[in-house]
Amino acid sequence: MELNDLQAQRQAKLERLRDAGLNPYPTRSSRTHSIAAALADFDALATSESSLTLAGRIVGARRVMGKIAFAHIEDGSAGIQLWISRAEVGDEAFLRFRDDLDTFDIVEVAGVLRLTQKGERSIFVRSITILAKTINPPPEKWAGLSDVEERHRQRYLDLIVNSERRDIFRARARTISTMRSVLDARGFVEVETPVLQPIYGGAAARPFTTYHNQLGQNLYLRIATELYLKRLIVGGFPGVYEISKNFRNEGVDRSHNPEFTMMECYQAFADYRDVMDLVEVMLREIALAVTGGTLVPYQGQQLDFGRPWPRISMAQAILEQTGIDIAQIHEIDVLHAAMNAANLKVERKGTWAKQVDEIFSEYVQPLLIQPTFIIDYPVELSPLAKRKPEQPAFTERFEAFIVGMEIGNAFSELNDPFDQEQRFLDQLKDFAAGDDEAHQMDADYVNALMYGMPPTGGLGIGIDRLVMVLTDQPTIREVILFPHMRQRD
Known part of the structure; x- marks a missing residue:
């Protein structure tokens, strides 16, 4: 050299x-x-x-x-x-x-x-x-490696010269160990499921594709662990969880990295209300372990993890901020007309579900600063969640938001195999119409449901984003030891 x-x-x-x-x-x-x-x-x-x-x-x-x-x-x-x-x-x-x-x-x-x-x-x-x-x-200014890109490319050097960076990753370790402690104490069993999957599922995302030479078939890096973990609930486990790497072939920004860490857990004989209670307890315990209190500073704001989280339906949140009632509008053309009348400046999407999600992301999500649950999502946005008995057009689903970022996603899990099959078929129609993030048909998962899955509450929490909040970091790259970087020419 x-x-x-x-x-x-x-x-x-x-x-x-x-x-x-x-x-x-x-x-x-x-x-x-x-x-x-x-x-x-x-x-x-x-x-x-x-x-x-x-x-x-x-x-x-x-x-x-x-x-x-x-x-x-x-x-x-x-x-x-x-x-x-x-x-x-x-x-x-x-x-x-x-x-x-x-x-x-x-x-x-x-x-x-x-x-x-x-x-x-x-x-x-x-x-x-x-x-x-x-x-x-x-480096010349060895007391602080100031070039952000070099810090990420040479994380080993960053850790040598910036001792506070090591503290971030110690906090990350405490976050994960506390999460494990909370779940272990409640009887959840930690498990491992396949990273290479013949059918990708459990989330709306584009996968990374690879090829198995001996089997002569495409395989996919998992985008979520959900469908395998729910198979284990079918198999008789009362509660399971996995802390794992997931991979999504998507853009890179302050809150997204193609490789990221998720915790997913599933509890038999529970629903999304039980899971909301679990999230409040878990994140309060994690905040205490990592920061020493439940009032957590983030980018000049103070977040309160000690109070009960507000629970607001998606339809109500969108109505309050835009005047559009998605509970009454079910056609994409009608929704576009309502957007024009309300002068909403958002990208036009090809499906009703994608358009609702875009409106929510633009006009509601940035306002969710304090820990908040947005609940009761439309069926079209929630192909794996159980319908609300009193509002069958909506599901028992919530997402947890902090400082405008989605931290967690949870359902009362759909366990009707015929309803699940139809929703997969509806997703395939969206895929054929150009939605390359639509869920795929997983016939084996439907077959598993036909053996009977008890009422189940499921949860996924993005660990990287949670650590961002708890350590007051502006981007996800600061809390991932080796974030994905574009190759130098």
């Missing part, structure tokens, strides 16, 4: 280490404590003059002042100052530190903990060993 001048200088230092008989990449470390553990027990270790061995990456500038040198190391748990005396470590090791080690190198130091004259907790080094010689130097 071609090296620039700075990389070549570091490579020359690496060769000097090798010439001195040192391995710049030794097999193992002899670390006895994490830095965080050493600092937590600092007073006792310092009083006893106990020898310990720490390891970490050199961060910030190294300072050499005559026969004394200073540096800081971090190991991911915490950081500590190195106090290095030429008299203590010897001439060879001291000069090696001065001449052949660099910022970003990973080292191991043995010594004792003491306070410096300025009161800084430090390790007074007795020996120093190279664990990994780095060839790439830190």
Whole structure:
């Protein structure tokens, strides 16, 4: 590989280490404590003059002042100052530190903990060993990698130089672990379902397609786990959940990534009202675990996860904001005429369901700042949800919204196999009419329903978007370790 001048200088230092008989990449470390553990027990270790061995990456500038040198190391748990005396470590090791080690190198130091004259907790080094010689130097403004695209392309570097970025992904881990705890405590069983599927389903989305050579058939990266999880409810599980990667062949923006993480859960003998209660409890517990409270700041606003969430029907929400009553308008031409009369500036869609969704997305969704449930969606928008007994044109479905983003989607699950088959057939008509996100026919799923699925409440929550909100991040890319990026030319 071609090296620039700075990389070549570091490579020359690496060769000097090798010439001195040192391995710049030794097999193992002899670390006895994490830095965080050493600092937590600092007073006792310092009083006893106990020898310990720490390891970490050199961060910030190294300072050499005559026969004394200073540096800081971090190991991911915490950081500590190195106090290095030429008299203590010897001439060879001291000069090696001065001449052949660099910022970003990973080292191991043995010594004792003491306070410096300025009161800084430090390790007074007795020996120093190279664990990994780095060839790439830190960025010029190493205390903060400011180029957003470079942060996403080189997430490893972003994590090195931006410690707050590591905090985001620790918060993401707490979000998922708390979600698991809430579900486990309620008797849900965590399961795994296929990523490669012969029929994609469970959501309105375009799939990624691949080909299995031996079987000679197209397969699809899953767009949702829903239909497999509901098969397990048919099979007798009282409650199941899966935290998984889903894949949708769609655009990339502040709230969309083609590969994203979802939690889906299904509970037998429950309906969408039970699921709304579960969402309120779950997100309150997650907010407490991640932020320490139920009032969560997001982009200058304060969100309240501690209160009951408003429950507003889709028809009522659209009527209030546009004056159009979708409960009374069922033809696309009539809906377009009503839009013209109301002077709605939205893209014209080819199907009634798509047009209703577009109106909602433009005129209602951006106003849903506080945690809110939009409930009772039209049947045409909800091919997997059960009809409302008192309003058969609508379904027992809700979506959970926060700061104008859909965070969750849930149904009283449709368990009538004949109704389900007809809705799949209706979706195929939409597909033939040009709706490339329409659901496909899944005959095996219909067959499963014919064995009987109990009344079931189902839920999907987008973990990436939820973490965006809880960590006050403006885009989904900030909460995905390796977001999808366009290839460079």
